[in-house]
Amino acid sequence: MKEIVVISGKGGTGKTSITAAFAQLAGKESVIADCDVDAADMHLLLKPDFAEEEAFYSGQIAHIDQDKCTRCYKCKKVCRFDAIHVTDGTFTVDEIDCEGCGYCEKICPTQAITMYDALSGKTCISATRLNNTLVHAELAIAAEHSGKLVTRVKTLARQKTREEKKNLLLIDGTPGIGCPVTASLTGADYAVIVTEPTISGINDMKRVFDLIKTFKIRAGFIINKYDLNPEKSRDIELFIKENKMDYLGQFNYNENFTKSMTQGETVVEYDAALKTELAKMWNKLKSLIN
Amino acid sequence: MKIAIASGKGGTGKTTLATNLAVLCSSGSRDKPTVLSDLDVEEPNSGLFLKGETLHQQKIMKEIPGWIRDKCTFCNRCKEVCNFNAIAVLPDSVLVFPELCHSCYACVGLCPEDALVMKDHPIGELSHYKVNQLDFIEGKLNIGEQQAVPLISKTIDYTKENFPDNSIFLYDSPPGTSCPMIESVKEADYVILVAEPTPFGLHDLNLSVKTMHKVGKAFGVVINRHGLGNDDIEQFCRKERVRILGRIPNMPEIAEKYSRGELIIEIPEIRREMLNILTKTEEITGRWICRENHKTS
Incomplete structure (x- = not known):
């Protein structure tokens, strides 16, 4: 080939x-x-007929569980991408800025952060x-x-x-x-x-x-x-x-x-x-x- | 005022739009600087149309981990925490792949022995030129480097650090709708999308419009090579309530000037249309961009 x-x-x-x-x-x-x-x-x-479509996941995005978050600021301090925003004491992740490195997940003392796979697009095999x-x-x-x-x-x-x-x-x-x-x-x-x-x-x-x-x-x-x-x-x-x-x-x-x-x-x-x-x-x- | 052209x-x-608008803006406004930053760092071309004097040049670095052999216990932690597969731990050494590293610091921060420290790795070059009244900043990615985003971000940092907030900033953005484009429009107050009236042009404009909505940016469209192809793009803009800021005609004279690296505002009717685009942008954003537009008022 x-x-x-x-x-x-x-x-x-x-x-x-x-x-x-x-x-x-x-x-x-x-x-x-x-x-x-x-x-x-x-x-x-x-x-093309878009016959076989398949979701494409690549990279990860952080998510913060509000019930577990103790607002210790550790995640915000380690994030190099300014992806963690604090509004009225609530910590959230900016999905566009998050690079998916997972540093915040690993540093969080209460395991309030989980990484989930990001849907990045789809592939098609077509006639x-x-x-x-x-x-x-x-x-x-x-x-x-x-x-x-x-x-x-x-x-x-x-x-x-x-x-x-x-x-x-x-x-x-x-x-x-x-x-x-x-x-x-x-x-x-x-x-x-x-x-x-x-x-x-x-x-x-x-x-x-x-x-x-x-x-x-x-x-x-x-x-x-x-x-x-x-x-x-x-x-x-x-x-x-x-x-x-x-x-x-x-x-x-x-x-x-x-x-x-x-x-x-x-x-x-x-x-x-x-x-x-x-x-x-x-x-x-x-x-x-x- | 920051305007991204994408x-x-x-x-x-x-x-073409970025360089010509930048020259128009700078020649009209002496009280505040006009700065054009070429953020299409993979293929920066604005500089081919703007000949000036070099004020400053520097290498641009990104940070990658450097390994300290004496401290390492080969515990594998750095490799485990790296989400980008940028680290390999071998029996007698630790390898870092610079082009995969996102400079997140996780390996450095989480290494129990402090056996990794960040060090600089060159990814490109930044140049600052003065072209008459215009300040022109160019970021150029080294061949073989894969990530444009860190260089784009550092070129923007340089631009912001060296000019007052009230300057007119124009960003020549990379094509596409993925990370490099997002990085360069992220901070803009307004985005001008350039599209051509062809099926490919319309399809890709549609994607850019969706991207603008997703990142929450105010934007308008300039139709280039107007007269080529068909009218579908005008219908699309009407239907989607997208503002058309101007239309640059499909003229052989423009293509020839472009091929030689000349500005097209040398053509009087194009100059008028470019000023028109600036006036409309001023109306929408409520801010003065180009002094030349206000000479008589």
Whole structure:
């Protein structure tokens, strides 16, 4: 089984649109995972059936039993996150600020504090309208642990890929360089970086590329909106060459990426010329990983 | 006055709005400082649009436990109390994994032998620049560090310590709706959500609106790339009674300027719309943000 993860560093470069297009081209040969759990949008195009839902618990939150609390202030003193609030002599925990470290629970002399598992979101295993399997998730509002949710999505997706005897797992990764991206990249065979010729796009692409190097994963680049700034696009091409990475192809700015999205379609369904381009990239990508 | 500029989806124009508003605010108001803090520490980009003089640079540290071999009895207590699996006790040493540590002090405080003490571990860098009248603070996470939140929190601390309470603070927030975003909007008096009028944009705006309700923040929406996609986002805002503060049109000229790292308030109609956004924010919050808006009054 080969695992391809699509990332970008910067958001809004077209990562999800391109991943969805690849998902369409891959058809039944691949399982798809949406690891962009903070802003999971793949389902808007692939229309999954949300068949198998599972609650995702991660991390803990402290709770104070008012009957047992002697108001000794010990918990408040040790909490580094200012999560214990005192109002009119009553001690309560701010669920958003609580980091779940459990120091207060351990220091409380009357065992008035218990830690309970926090509901952080849900995962789904779905059949899509393209007849392949999508593993996706929804992070609970204002929840923590998006990195752990990414790991959970990947674990389920790998199981599903093996069960269905597929050779390929295609993953929509997350923007940034922090824990959710690290979780998306862990164990991947190949990273596709979708970038754009803007000063921010290039800056973020270089930062995420430095991260990829620490994983020793091979990377292939797609330049989206190439004609927005051809000079900067050439800078990106030079960067790819200098770092001896793969160049998968480019797109000029094309409103059909947005138009297809408003129709709830992948761009492959909407625009025949873009389909040809994407199919070329997809075939190149497949030959590179095998 | 603290205003956070945030969005669910990445790449909707947070940084564009934050940098342009900050320059407008600072050029109008000399009696109180305008400070822009880039809290998108994983990918800080505001600095690409603001060229100024460096006033200060420092490493940002988080605290992690350091092990004192001579005092340790290998009782395992530190490992047991760590809820983040950041400590491993081996037969002849204790290992700390800095990227998993949340600096909660439980291991240090509960070690019966005082064999652990907190020490500094670098996670990123903070820079303070002066760009004409604007003070610009940037937090940048080191590659390989996983937790953005401690760096965001320390960048906010620096900002608050170095400027009077009556300053205009603008925060360029990280994307998403999870911990880094919450950390950066937590202290804001008002949040501006930037959204684009596409199905992805609408879906992610909906999540950000729910997040705002959950954290109890007053907020308004700026629609960026107006004219692209469809009208669903306007309908959504009407239905949810969300205030639209302004609309930035989908213009090739904006995209080109952005690609080169230039400010878009150089375009007169965009400057007017940005001032409009500030006026509406002033009306809603009842506070002056931008002196330029009050020149004639």
